[in-house]
Structure formats: C-alpha cells, structure tokens
Amino acid sequence: MRVNCVGAIIFDASGRILLIKRGHPPGEGLWSIPGGRLEPGESDDAGLRREVMEETGLHVEVGRLAGTVDRPGPGGVTYVIRDYLATVAGGVPVAGDDAAEVRWCSADELARLPLSADLLETLTGWGVLPAS
Numbered sequence: 252m253r254v255n256c257v258g259a260i261i262f263d264a265s266g267r268i269l270l271i272k273r274g275h276p277p278g279e280g281l282w283s284i285p286g287g288r289l290e291p292g293e294s295d296d297a298g299l300r301r302e303v304m305e306e307t308g309l310h311v312e313v314g315r316l317a318g319t320v321d322r323p324g325p326g327g328v329t330y331v332i333r334d335y336l337a338t339v340a341g342g343v344p345v346a347g348d349d350a351a352e353v354r355w356c357s358a359d360e361l362a363r364l365p366l367s368a369d370l371l372e373t374l375t376g377w378g379v380l381p382a383s
Contacts, residue, residue: 258286274351
C-alpha cells in the first residue's frame, strides 16, 4: 500500500532550515523536516499547510516541489513523500502534534544531529542544501 505524504523545506532569513524532532514512530527521536500524511481528498498544498501548522505553529506559503522520495513503513506500507519549499507567512515556532521539539538549524548543526534516514543526502542531492 502506498501512503501519500508531504514535507516542508523551510529556511529563515539566515539560511537555517526548520527541523522537528519526531515524538512518535516512525522516526521517533530523529530530526526531520515538518510534514506527514495527507488526509483523504486533501491537496498537497492544503496538507502541507495543515501539517506545518500542527507540528510547528507556523503558517506557510507553499512553493515549488523540491523532490519526491519513497520510504518503507510498517506492514509493507510505502510512504510516498513529496517535499516542497515553503516560506513562513506568520506565527512563532512551537512544537505541537507529534513533534517533540522544533528548531532552526545551520548546515553545521545538521551534520551533528540524529537525522531521519537519508535526509541530509536527499536535500543536498536536490540542490536545496549546499554540498559539504
């Protein structure tokens, strides 16, 4: 079974990326970009805005598709994740929903955090992050 998901790649004015620490499986305790599963009939834009609001308290404007990845999930599920660039339109970052923490991270900090599988390599490969 394939499950449609979206993720938000959000940078601040200093070039830091917004990450959340997952509070529940899958990926509990790992840092990743905000996002999650789409609800039935929900568009990518609407789902991305909802997920970012639930996890970070931020309102965002959805930009272009950065890329798509497939990730294995429990019970033979495949998460089809479409990651979009997004910009903050309002709000103050605060962890909510299944996010245990939320923070802005520099490229140097990314290398020292326990990240979701292949996150750094994927974002670098898409040209979203500078190659180290």
